[in-house]
Amino acid sequence: MNRDDTIDLLTAVAARDQRTVGHGxxxxxxxxxxEVSLVEALDAVTAFHQxxxxxxxxxxxxxxVQWVKWSRRQVVEREHTQAELERAREPRQALPPGGALVGxxxxxxxxxxxxxxxxxxxxxxxxxxxxxxxxxxxxxxRCVNPHTLTWTKIPHPIRLLDAGI
Ligand SMILES: [Zn+2]
Numbered sequence: 001m002n003r004d005d006t007i008d009l010l011t012a013v014a015a016r017d018q019r020t021v022g023h024g025x026x027x028x029x030x031x032x033x034x035e036v037s038l039v040e041a042l043d044a045v046t047a048f049h050q051x052x053x054x055x056x057x058x059x060x061x062x063x064x065v066q067w068v069k070w071s072r073r074q075v076v077e078r079e080h081t082q083a084e085l086e087r088a089r090e091p092r093q094a095l096p097p098g099g100a101l102v103g104x105x106x107x108x109x110x111x112x113x114x115x116x117x118x119x120x121x122x123x124x125x126x127x128x129x130x131x132x133x134x135x136x137x138x139x140x141x142r143c144v145n146p147h148t149l150t151w152t153k154i155p156h157p158i159r160l161l162d163a164g165i
Pocket of ligand 1: 155156
């Protein structure tokens with residue numbers, strides 16, 4: 001997350017817990033959250049404030065990192081579960097002798113696993129909500145990263161929720 005994103009995030013945090021945000025906070029949070037996008041961090045902050053923990057203490061950067069890791073893991077696990085189900089449905093498709101899974105299940109024709117394509121198929125009928133939670137892409141369009149303007153690999157969490165996944 002860059003400096004501007006971090007300021008946006010800390011503004012959203014301060015609105016909830018009335019903390020005073022200084023230059024040092026912006027620098028520290030942007031370092032701690034280097035691997036996290038603004039959309040993910042805002043989702044994490046919302047999740048924190050909807051939990052009982054918010055009664056006891058203020059949200060920290062570590063809470064956001066943990067939540068984002070958990071959230072990303074959910075998607076990966078769902079993908080693996082799907083892949084296993086597909087393998088179970090097609091028992092005759094044996095692995096090549098001595099073959100590992102590398103490069104087979106996880107890269108389909110377009111460099112995308114079948115389960116990920118299915119996940120997209122499920123969320124495409126719904127819009128992705130406007131920022132800050134989603135990227136605002138309409139139904140039928142895949143999500144985009146607002147910073148790089150490239151397609152995201154996985155749908156935004158809010159869109160998964162809206163699609164009932
Ligand atoms: Zn989106």
